Structure formats: structure tokens, C-alpha cells
Amino acid sequence: MSVPAEPVDRRGTSEGGQEMSGRSATAAAELRREEGGVLRLPEGPSLDPGDVNIEVSGEETMIINMGPQHPSTHGVLRLMIELEGETVLRTKPVIGYLHTGMEKTGEELTYIQGCTNVTRMDYLAPLFNECVFSMAVEQLLEIELPPRATWIRMLLCELNRVSSHLVFMATNGMDVGAVSMMIYGFREREMILAFLEKCSGLRLNHNYIRPGGVAADLPDGWREDVAAICERIPTRLDEYDTLLTGQPIFQERTQGVGVLTPEQAIALSATGPVLRSTGVEWDLRRDMPYQFYDQLDFDVVVGTYGDTFDRYAVRLNEMRESIKLIRQIVDLMPSGDYRVQDKKVTPPPRQRINESMEALIHHFKLFTEGFRVPEGEVYVGIESPRGEVGCYLVSDGSAKPYRMHIRDASFANLQSLPTMMRGGLIADAVAVISSVDPVMGGVDR
Amino acid sequence: MSDATEVPVPDDAPGPEPELLHGAPMSTSRGQAVVHPDREAYLAVVKALRDEGFDLCADVCGADYLSHPGRPLPEGVVPERFEVVVNLVNRRERRRIRVRVQVPATDARVASLFDLYPGSEAMEREAFDMFGIEFTDHPDLTRILMPEDWEGHPLRKDYSVGRIPVQFKAAAATR
Secondary structure: OOOOOOOOOOOOOOOHHHOOOOHHHOOHHHHHHHHHHHHOOOOEOOEOHHHOOOOOOOOOOEEEEEOOOOHHHOOOOEEEEEEEOOEEEEEEEEOOOOOOOHHHHHOOOOHHHHHHHHOOOOOOOHHHHHHHHHHHHHHHHOOOOOHHHHHHHHHHHHHHHHHHHHHHHHHHHHHOOOHHHHHHHHHHHHHHHHHHHHHHOOOOOOOOEEOOEEOOOOOOOHHHHHHHHHHHHHHHHHHHHHHHHOOHHHHHHHOOOOOOOHHHHHHOOOOOHHHHOOOOOOOHHHHOOOOOHHHOOOOOOOOOOOOHHHHHHHHHHHHHHHHHHHHHHHHHOOOOOOEOOOOOOOOOOHHHHHHOHHHHHHHHHHHHOOOOOOOEEEEEEEEEOOEEEEEEEEEOOOOOOOEEEEEOHHHHHHHHHHHHHOOOEHHHHHHHHHHHOOOHHHHHO | OOOHHHOOOOOOOOOOOOOEEOOEEEEEEOOEEEEOOOHHHHHHHHHHHHHHOOOEEEEEEEEEOOOOOOOOOOOOOOOOOEEEEEEEEEOOOOEEEEEEEEEOOOOOEEEOOOOOOHHHHHHHHHHHHHHOOEEEOOOOOOOOOOOOOOOOOOOOOOOOOOOOOOOOOOOOOOO
């Protein structure tokens, strides 16, 4: 048994610059800069020099890798954490393990096919990706949707928001040790997924919302199904209150852990529950209303302390608000077309294809060549369960996007993780990661 | 199939003098405000916008206009191969603005917004990774999505997509 010589370079693998370098390999000035970078705050008032303890020598600290294969990192997130004892000094998320070049793929797919691609990004909130992409295409086309299409989108998006938050409840509970919560969260989510499957035919990557409307009208009996969901979920949410919210162990694990201030959250481009948990009232549904959210009555849930518990509480109560929204949407659902009657965008109905040769040709052309979108560029942002999901779309006048970029909420929110983790305990890291609710499919795209 | 490479300069029929915002020409795209500063003024314009109340940097991304050089731009803006597109949000006035800055291919570098918006850090790294646009004064300009030893920048238009010809020998390339 031989003790290896003292490692000079503390880098774990040969990947080089993406990793966090050891203190011994870093000059003090560079280290300060890196601390600023890791903290993701500019030097200046927000970074107090006395706050950054660069006097710690390299021998006393240790850099450990958490992930990419770690059950609590929700996929393939890798964190490099510098520890002094049990205290976290620096954290650096290393991402890209799930990168599949979806933005490049998006440039090779027609606008009709595009939804099948974007729906796989943030796989817990697929309808929001489809929705934002479709809205961007529609803005480029300058077409107006029939009201029913928009209301259907809103209904399904709110259901999707609940199902996404339920996964958060499940995984967050599991990460802090309340394993039974995982079973409950996934059980409730299954109800919603069953309904989404009834609508779209697919449980997860629905490809239901498409440019020009939605793929199909709501199925028969949808009102009863939605009513059943609206009846069941709130009672279950009250059970979660008993199980988690008021439970002393859960509170101990989450309160005061991973605190983020409002200034930091805004500076770090955080959106969604991460931003709202700090007390900033910012919800695109209310503040920059899109679709028909301005006709609905709902509250924007905000937290106070910006800690892990607040992020949990914001999401829990957002589900209640979503149920409230769903009830209103069901009441206001108009009748009419579920997709725009623009023959350049919408394929002819199945019945017409049987009868008319022209309709068949038209259908064939739409699905092989797609429709051409006028030249231009547009950015659309909507409120997904994780924050602002945006689509920047450039068209050169052909049938495929020239540039398709999705601004994913988890990608931006992940930047606040080092700030939340700093000074905390390594044992709390799992709870903090979980509270950001990153979905690596969206982060890496 | 598309003839994107030969798209002529579009007939820019509405040709009033471009409106200026902090000295940079403005345009609207589908009703959205866009400001086009040049590279030298970029940081100053974004700083002025931030001081004006655009306190949330929603998105930074790159774009490569290699095969679509004739896109509509306001008068006085010289089209270059690359563009850096920044989406800012003014939370108080509840509006957005988009900043598009032209970056030439020969000297693909532009100032980093890190000092103004720390949240642009990962997004600029992504633009660097995907397009090879260098952000000067960025604290940690390394690849973020691709492996460190990757060659090339995947979202560039001249980056091969690794297409495998299978069935139809004469099939045209997808773009």
C-alpha cells in the first residue's frame, strides 16, 4: 500500500478549463476573480471583499465532485464543491452531460416538426416548450388564433404546471428524507398525465400544441376529467401540508437553508419560484399577460426569506392557484375551432383528404415541405413552472427556422446555486439543489 | 432545398429615419422593440438601459448569419456574420427590449455583460461555446455544453451536421 505523492493539481479529470481549479493552482487575484465568477456577482458593492476568505490555504480545503451520476442531482448535473470541513466555500455547476444539440436540430426541422423537438427539452413541462415555440412561430406568421385554441392551451399548460410541481414535491421530499412524499407526488401526477394522454395520445412529450393551434380538440368527457382532478388535487395538497409543511424535521432541514436575496436573484437572472421565493412579485402571467391570463383572477405567490422552505411553499401554493385558474378556464372555455383556419398553416381535416385530391396534395405538401414563414425575428417569453421560458426565433423566409434558441428557466436558475450553497453545510447541498428544481434536459438542451 | 444563400436584400419599403435610443438605431420586429448598437457602444447602451430600469437580463444568445446576410436591419447598421442578441426586461414598466449587436467573423469578440448582469455569465459561455464569439472580460470563458476538447463551434452555419447519406444518393443537403 503506497501513499501517492501529494497531488499538485486538484483537477479530477482531464476536462480542463470547465472545472474548478484548486487553490494551489490559482493566484490570489485570479482566485478572487473566480470567487466572483462562482458567486456570479460582479466585484463591487455586491461582493464584500472581507466576505471572501481567500486566505484559506489549499491544504485545508478539499474539492469534491458531486455527480454527474448522483441521485440527488436530478439527472446529470455535476457540482464541484470546495469544502472546508463540512462548510461549502465554492460551488461550480458543470453541465453539458445531456447536451444533444437540440437547437442545431431545430434548424433542420420544419416549423411543424419543431414541436417534437422542443417538447423534449424541459421534459417535465413539455407543453410550455411547445407553447412558447408555437407562439413565436405565430408571431412571425402574424396569425390570430381562434379563442378556443388559446383557452385549450391555457388549460393544459396549467395542468402541466401542477404535474411539474408535483414532481418537485416528490423529489424534494425524497431529497430531504421524506421518501413517502415521492410516492404521493408521483401518484397525483399520474392523474394529470392520464388526462394529458387522453388529449394528446402521449404521456410525456405531447407534441400537442402546434403552430396554428392544438393538434386535436379536447376529448369527450374532458369536463368530468378536469373536474375530478380539481376535486382531488386540493385535498391532496392539504395532506402535503400535514406531511411536510408543518413537520418539524422538514422545517429544520429547509428553513434558513440556501438563502437568496431579491437583489441577488434579479442580478443572477433567476425567474419563477426561485425569484418569487425571495419576495419579488414577478410572474409573466400577471405582469406581462399573454394569452387570456388578464381575464382570470389569481394570486402571485411570493415568499419572504428566499430559502429552501420558501421555494417549496411557493410551489405548493402555486398549485392551488393553478387549480383556481383551471376552474375558471373550464367555465370560460368557448366553443369553436381548435386551430386556425388558415390553409397555409393548418392541414386539411381527415374527412377532406378522403374526398378531395387537392386536400391530399395539400396535406402532403404541408408535411413534407412545411409552410414558409416570413422573414423576421421574434422573442416570446412565457411563465413555465420553473420561470421564464423563452423562444428566440429567426426566420429567413424558408420553411425551417434559421435560428431557434430556447431560453430555459433551469439553465438560468442554476446560476444562483453557488450563491445559495455558499457558507452552508454539505449535508444541506442536496436540499438546496432540489429546491432550484433544475431539469437537465432543459439546462443542456 | 431552400435557396437561403441567394435571398436578395429585401425591399425595405418603410424607410423613415431610424429612431435612436441612447445613440443607437432602433427598429421594431413584429411589434417588439430592438436596438442595434455597434460593438463599441454596446456596453454603454446596455448600461444606459440598465440604469433606465431594465434590471433583468432574460437571455443572451448568439446567431450566425453566414447564409442569410441580407436580413433587414435599420439604416446605418452594417451587417456582420455574427450577432449577439440580448433580451432585457424592465420589470417596473413591464416591457422588454432586445439588443442586437453585430460581431464580425474576422474579429469575433464583444464586451461581456458580466459586470452589469452577473446572470449573463452562463448564457455568454453558451454563446462562446456554440458560436466561438469571445466575450472580453468574462470571468470564466470556457465551454459550457460541449466537452472542453471539442473542436469547432456547433451552431455555426458552416459546422457540419454529420449527415450520413443513406437512401437517396442524389438527395440535396438539408440546407
